[in-house]
Amino acid sequence: MPRVTEPPEPLPIPVFDNHTHLDISRDGEPLDVPAALAAAAAVGVTRVMQIGCDLEAAALTVDLVDRHPEVLGGVALHPNEAPRLADSGRLPTAYETIEAYAVHPRVRVVGETGLDFFRTGPEGRGAQEESFRWHIDLAKRLGKVLQVHDRDAHDDVLRVLEDEGAPDHVVLHCFSGDAAMARECVDRGYHLSFAGPITFKNNRDLRDALAVTPLDRVLVETDAPYLTPHPFRGASNAPAMLPYTVRAAAAVLGVSVPELCQQVNGTGERLYGAW
Numbered sequence: 001m002p003r004v005t006e007p008p009e010p011l012p013i014p015v016f017d018n019h020t021h022l023d024i025s026r027d028g029e030p031l032d033v034p035a036a037l038a039a040a041a042a043v044g045v046t047r048v049m050q051i052g053c054d055l056e057a058a059a060l061t062v063d064l065v066d067r068h069p070e071v072l073g074g075v076a077l078h079p080n081e082a083p084r085l086a087d088s089g090r091l092p093t094a095y096e097t098i099e100a101y102a103v104h105p106r107v108r109v110v111g112e113t114g115l116d117f118f119r120t121g122p123e124g125r126g127a128q129e130e131s132f133r134w135h136i137d138l139a140k141r142l143g144k145v146l147q148v149h150d151r152d153a154h155d156d157v158l159r160v161l162e163d164e165g166a167p168d169h170v171v172l173h174c175f176s177g178d179a180a181m182a183r184e185c186v187d188r189g190y191h192l193s194f195a196g197p198i199t200f201k202n203n204r205d206l207r208d209a210l211a212v213t214p215l216d217r218v219l220v221e222t223d224a225p226y227l228t229p230h231p232f233r234g235a236s237n238a239p240a241m242l243p244y245t246v247r248a249a250a251a252v253l254g255v256s257v258p259e260l261c262q263q264v265n266g267t268g269e270r271l272y273g274a275w
């Protein structure tokens with residue numbers, strides 16, 4: 001695995017990471033959360049949305065938001081987790097547990113939930129869609145923001161959201177659609193959160209999607225420890241790597257970095273409230 005050799009240049013205006021997993025480490029060692037948050041703050045990433053998307057990670061998320069004022073949280077059962085729980089008959093009790101965590105006042109997100117046709121085969125898709133529908137309903141009942149995971153399932157994600165009736169605030173995390181899909185999402189009032197892949201050379205379609213997204217619908221995220229931006233693609237990702245994605249996004253949108261940071265912060269307050 002390549003290593004990150006130096007931190008990015010600090011951002012001129014502090015911004016937040018809209019989606020990260022402080023509970024997941026890729027090198028086998030548990031992540032040193034205070035150190036990761038300090039490294040992020042040192043480059044202007046002063047707040048993070050911690051996403052816990054299995055039962056254990058959701059418990060850890062509630063613990064982190066209680067202990068760190070710079071951390072807000074989201075909880076859910078990941079689309080690849082739901083079929084496993086359904087298979088073993090544990091899905092109903094897992095729903096109860098997630099709902100109990102989701103009422104926490106510093107848990108502002110239900111997510112990530114959605115559809116993943118890359119990792120879940122046809123046999124798991126019924127449970128996956130049922131779980132997605134349950135999470136949509138939960139976000140509506142609790143008045144939380146829905147963060148959606150969509151992997152190779154664009155049409156079905158849009159179909160289920162439409163059919164079930166979307167919550168007031170929907171964010172497509174790690175947006176991976178093209179410009180046409182971005183326009184459709186914007187028309188529906190959704191927000192699009194862009195991650196490291198916008199910095200990858202061959203992702204022209206994704207940059208085109210970002211380019212047609214209005215500035216006040218754009219969010220930025222790391223999805224750490226995955227999807228490390230260029231020039232450290234393949235290394236373990238962290239919230240401190242967000243500046244690479246922010247600078248790339250500003251260039252695509254044709255705005256200054258401070259302007260993008262300000263917009264993203266405003267959108268964050270509107271969606272999630274104060275940190």
Ligand SMILES: [Zn+2]
Binds near residue numbers: 051112
């Ligand atoms: Zn994620």
